Amino acid sequence: MKVAVFGTIVSDDFVPVLQEFFQFLKTNKVEVQLSKSFYSHLVEELNTTPYYTSLFHSFVDFDEKNEFIFSIGGDGTFLHSVLNIRNFDIPVIGVNSGRLGFLADISADQISDALSNIFNNRYSIIERSLLQVEFEGRKNIDFNYALNEMAVLKTDTSSMINVLTYVNNELLNNYWADGLIIATPTGSTAYSLSVGGPILTPDSENFVITPLAPHNLTIRPIVVPDKSEITLKVEGRGTHYLTALDFRSEAVELSTIIKVKKADFMLKTLQLPDQPFFNTLRNKLMWGMDRRN
Numbered sequence: 001m002k003v004a005v006f007g008t009i010v011s012d013d014f015v016p017v018l019q020e021f022f023q024f025l026k027t028n029k030v031e032v033q034l035s036k037s038f039y040s041h042l043v044e045e046l047n048t049t050p051y052y053t054s055l056f057h058s059f060v061d062f063d064e065k066n067e068f069i070f071s072i073g074g075d076g077t078f079l080h081s082v083l084n085i086r087n088f089d090i091p092v093i094g095v096n097s098g099r100l101g102f103l104a105d106i107s108a109d110q111i112s113d114a115l116s117n118i119f120n121n122r123y124s125i126i127e128r129s130l131l132q133v134e135f136e137g138r139k140n141i142d143f144n145y146a147l148n149e150m151a152v153l154k155t156d157t158s159s160m161i162n163v164l165t166y167v168n169n170e171l172l173n174n175y176w177a178d179g180l181i182i183a184t185p186t187g188s189t190a191y192s193l194s195v196g197g198p199i200l201t202p203d204s205e206n207f208v209i210t211p212l213a214p215h216n217l218t219i220r221p222i223v224v225p226d227k228s229e230i231t232l233k234v235e236g237r238g239t240h241y242l243t244a245l246d247f248r249s250e251a252v253e254l255s256t257i258i259k260v261k262k263a264d265f266m267l268k269t270l271q272l273p274d275q276p277f278f279n280t281l282r283n284k285l286m287w288g289m290d291r292r293n
Contacts, residue, residue, distance in 0.1 A: 001119070002031035002065055004056070004090075006081040007038035007072035010097040015048050017108045018072070021095070022051040024115050033063050035084070038072070059086040066090055068118065068270075074098035075190070079246045082147055082267065091125060091268040093118065102189045103269070105280055117272050126202050127266035128186045129226055133245060136257040145263050146245040148187030152234055152258065153179035153212070153242040155251055160215060161236040167228050172209070175219065179212040179242075182230060182260050189281075197221045201277055202269075207260075232258040 034052035071081040094104030163175040183192035185200035197210035210221040
């Protein structure tokens with residue numbers, strides 16, 4: 001068996017967990033293709049040498065024979081792994097080295113049990129939808145897909161922007177706000193949630209459209225089917241607005257029209273027996289922690 005391991009930055013405190021993780025793979029004679037940048041971080045900054053059998057730099061030299069991709073870090077690292085590897089046939093597994101994580105949901109104290117379950121085929125595959133974002137009037141950005149969300153935001157002025165939003169060419173609303181978020185079910189627990197959007201289960205076939213600080217207080221988030229094509233036309237006092245796809249952002253001209261639809265491929269993730277989605281929600285959001293419950 002061969003697996004890939006991707007990571008960005010972890011703290012010194014997480015080194016013992018990493019040693020346990022790599023030792024498990026070595027003991028079980030699992031081949032490991034390790035991200036070169038993560039290898040350099042571990043060796044040069046944490047003074048620890050991980051077990052590996054080969055290295056990769058990006059999706060260009062990524063081995064398609066890998067059966068799993070381990071993303072070590074937080075949800076941000078998970079999103080980076082999707083961008084850097086770009087292989088949607090291989091399940092991605094998030095190992096959490098930080099705090100709150102919905103994608104990186106295997107905590108440090110679960111490593112041993114999680115690895116045992118994974119390599120004994122005790123898991124289920126959860127497929128997650130992505131957004132495909134097309135720009136009219138300019139060149140698309142590299143890898144114009146987002147797992148969590150895409151957003152349009154005001155940028156070079158303190159004034160709000162107007163976001164004319166169409167669903168299947170029918171006007172939904174002209175949002176006068178600081179911005180607008182279109183989120184997948186996966187992204188419903190990220191940026192959209194922080195500004196009052198609803199939580200969707202990963203298998204929900206919907207998008208969430210959530211305004212950022214709308215001027216009209218009756219405006220609320222809305223859920224639409226993911227078969228919809230959403231068109232955004234932005235107006236404002238400046239010359240540009242900001243477009244964000246997950247952790248990447250870029251300023252674009254006001255004349256740029258954006259079309260958003262569901263990508264024609266899905267991302268595979270793993271769900272372990274003791275980590276159903278609702279259990280993850282209760283743990284991450286600390287539901288039920290009130291002693292009165």
